[in-house]
Amino acid sequence: MERKPNITLSSLDLERIETLLEKNNSQFPGRDALEAELDRADVLDPEDMPPNVVTMNSTVRFTMLETNKTNTLTLVYPKDMDGSADKVSIFAPVGIALLGLSVGDELKMPSPTGHQVTVRVDAIEFQPESSGELHR
Numbered sequence: 001m002e003r004k005p006n007i008t009l010s011s012l013d014l015e016r017i018e019t020l021l022e023k024n025n026s027q028f029p030g031r032d033a034l035e036a037e038l039d040r041a042d043v044l045d046p047e048d049m050p051p052n053v054v055t056m057n058s059t060v061r062f063t064m065l066e067t068n069k070t071n072t073l074t075l076v077y078p079k080d081m082d083g084s085a086d087k088v089s090i091f092a093p094v095g096i097a098l099l100g101l102s103v104g105d106e107l108k109m110p111s112p113t114g115h116q117v118t119v120r121v122d123a124i125e126f127q128p129e130s131s132g133e134l135h136r
Contacts, residue, residue: 005107007100009041010049010129013056017090020077034096041100051130052103056090059126060098065106065118072125075099094119 017038021031054060059074073088075098081089088095097109097119106120124130 004040005101005105007037007041008050008053008102009038009043009100010046010055011043012046013099014038014041014043016056016077020090024078028091030091030093030096033093034091034099037096037099046129049127049129050102051127052124053127054098054101054121054124055127055129056099057128057133058124060121061123061125062098063120063122065120067117070122073098074126 017034021035049055054075056075056077059072061070061072063070073086073094075095076087076089078089078091081087088098090096090099093109093111097107098121101107101119101121103121103124106118108116108118111117
């Protein structure tokens with residue numbers, strides 16, 4: 001089995017995502033994967049978050065290695081999804097994959113077609129914690 005990279009979450013993000021999961025009793029594709037990621041994460045206070053880690057409301061540039069396609073998306077809570085193409089929900093497979101990764105990390109994830117794809121984090125273009133937004 002391939003080893004997954006370590007992930008780091010802020011205590012605030014973890015608390016909010018767990019609350020969402022408790023309130024949203026319905027199943028969604030990837031719920032088990034999201035819960036597994038939360039369980040294995042290292043948790044830090046927001047003020048201790050390294051600037052190279054994908055947190056909620058971060059804007060991240062990443063590449064799908066199999067297609068060499070690069071995207072830049074902001075990782076958001078479902079309530080912040082507004083149909084714009086530059087946001088991805090934490091409940092979406094790519095959102096689950098990106099959460100807590102550091103720049104340079106790679107993670108295999110299922111694609112919508114059912115194949116495995118590898119996501120590599122290329123850059124964090126904005127991270128709330130490193131901008132002083134610790135309680136957003």
